[in-house]
Amino acid sequence: MKRTLQSLMLGCCLALMQGCVAKSNSFTFTADLPPNFSYVASVYYVPAKGQTCTVARADNLAPQFNREWRTEYKPNAQIEIRRTRNGCELVVDRVELEINAIYGPDWSDFGREYARVSVRAELPEAVKGTFNAAGESEFSGQCQWLFRTIGPNRYITKILDCKKTDASGALLKNRPFAAYTLDQLPGKTVRLKIKLADEEKPGWGDTWVKVPGGWKRCMGKSFEDQRAYCNGNYKDFSRFRMPDGRTCTIYPGCTENKEVTP
Structure with a gap:
């Protein structure tokens, strides 16, 4: 009888202790990114639902994570x-994400794309993200390099293009995006998972020609012709400069190959 009473008292004490544990006021954002990729996160806050107060922008600056991403x-x-700012209760509204990827040795040799996490008091079930038993939620995307040339020496530069992917890995039209409600987030982890496409593509059509081992750059009218469309000429090609300074005729392998397929 004594042992039973002690057990009941212990159970009551534990229940009281658990009831007094404060609810977490944060969540973890993380990202699984390809090599040489990183992100910058800017967090924006708005007055909580039911609040009639306003806060000047200078007093409600967006905290940033990985500002010095390099x-x-x-x-x-x-x-x-x-x-809380100036007595006004604020809640997270969105996390704006910059996805940065380095492709060369110079400071300017990087591409940038964007993603977002939105947070609302309420969301339709079809839109709201879900969490597994471990308290983790994942949204995915695929990034692809689009290459082009610039300047009279035709230096290679790259554009980063990122799209959201669904559960099967299929590409969607929009950038990577996820949405959650405020009551979903305390103590949880939200993860952005980015895959890099296996192959790069020209920045736009009819400027490069696919050949075994890569792509050849159409000459156009001359080296001064910055657009240099092929316009049916699949015999005259130009050299170009790689980000590491090499002069090449085939991208990305920089190997000679005379076979051309229009």
Whole structure:
């Protein structure tokens, strides 16, 4: 009888202790990215539902994570869900994400794309993200390099193009995106998972010709012709400069090959 009473008392104490545990006021954002990729996260807050107050922008600046992404990158960001400024209760509204990817040695040799996490008080079930038993939710995307040339020496430069993917891995039209409700997020982890496409593509059509081993750049009218469309001429090609300084005729392998397929 004594042991039973002690067990009941212990159970009651545990229940009381658990009831007093404060609910987390943050969630973790993280990203699984390809090599030489990183992200910058900017977090924006708005007055909570029912609040009639406003806060000047100067007093409600968006916290940033990985602002120095080249030198101090960390994949995990701990994001506050609710905060108070000038007596006004604010809640997280969205996390704007810059996806940065380096492709060459110079400071300017990088591409940038964007993704977003939106947060609302309520969302339709069809839109709302879901979490697994471990408290993790994942949204995915695929990025692809689009290459082109610039300047009279035709230096290679690249554009980063990222699209959301569905559960089967199929590409969608929009950029990577996820949405959650405020009550879903405390103590949870939201993960962005990005895959890099196996092959690069020209920035736009009729400027490069596919050949075994890569692509050849159409000459156009001359080296001064910046657009240099092929316009049916699949015999005259130009050299170009790689980001590492090499002069090449086939991208990306820089190997000679005379076979051309229009």
